[in-house]
Amino acid sequence: MDSISKTVGLDILKFLQPQVKHIFQVTGTASGLLQALNNGSINLAVTMLYTEMPPNVRMYPLIEEEFLCICPKSWPETELEELCKQRNYIAYTQNTPTGIQTLNWLKWQNFSPTIQFEMDNADEILKLISCGYGWTLTTPLFITTIPAFSNLLKIIRIKKRKERRKIVLLCKNDEFSVFYKNLAFEIRSILETKLEQEFYNQLDLDDNLPS
Incomplete structure (x- = not known):
């Protein structure tokens, strides 16, 4: 993996x-x-x-x-609902288990964010987010691949029932x-x-x- x-x-x-x-x-x-x-x-x-x-x-x-919601540090949004309405989502491709799990969770929660990028590589997704191009759902293990992640990424708490990996x-x-x-x-x-x-x-x- x-x-x-x-x-x-x-x-x-x-x-x-x-x-x-x-x-x-x-x-x-x-x-x-x-x-x-x-x-x-x-x-x-x-x-x-x-x-x-x-x-x-x-x-x-x-x-x-637990899956977390992450976005660029500079964004003002503080709620998942705000991100879904106002910002582009970066999705894991639908042929990956993580993609299936996260996209299904969004659907079950009645969220339908605009998807601009679909990618099968978590590193590329995190790089795009660090550059300000969108937000995603991910897990702590993925995030640890970025040194000093807290300087670049903001974690938004999910108040609904969380998906787990x-x-x-x-x-x-x-x-x-x-x-x-x-x-x-x-x-x-x-x-x-x-x-x-x-x-x-x-x-x-x-x-x-x-x-």
């Missing part, structure tokens, strides 16, 4: 290095990684849970993230199950530490700044 690789990929590889003889890493969407796992191209995947798992795939929950470790149900279980514990710890240090601590700093 692209966002996992960019945020904690190196930490995971460092953990694996002394224990695994050969490491073959690929990135992609949740659907692509699940397909690769099913056809035997990879042994495990860290990805978003978005569909029912095949019976031959074992799943270990890692973290669960579940990150899981998927693997084959084979003779390495004990190793996978230990790996899941380690990756969960890495993810929690990353989010605490580079997202939530940054939010705390912002909250303490004088208005």
Whole structure:
């Protein structure tokens, strides 16, 4: 998964290095990684849970993230409803699990913002927002790919029922199950530490700044 690789990929590889003889890493969407796992191209995947798992795939929950609304820091809007009426939305493409999830949530909440850009890469979406070209729904893990994000992006709290994204470790149900279980514990710890240090601590700093 692209966002996992960019945020904690190196930490995971460092953990694996002394224990695994050969490491073959690929990135992609949740659907692509699940397909690769099913056809035997990879042994495990860290990805978003978005569909029912095949019976031959074992799943270990890692973290669960709430979607957030982000826009350029300089925009005056403070409510999601204002953004939907006045600003262009930057969407994840509809062929990605994140795109399906976020677009469906907007529809269920009776929001219909104007969509100017549709993209399949979270980095490109965040860059456009940083340059002032729109707003989107995203999660803390995506946001940590931007150093000092709080200087560029404003987080607008969602007061309605929030959509959530579940990150899981998927693997084959084979003779390495004990190793996978230990790996899941380690990756969960890495993810929690990353989010605490580079997202939530940054939010705390912002909250303490004088208005």
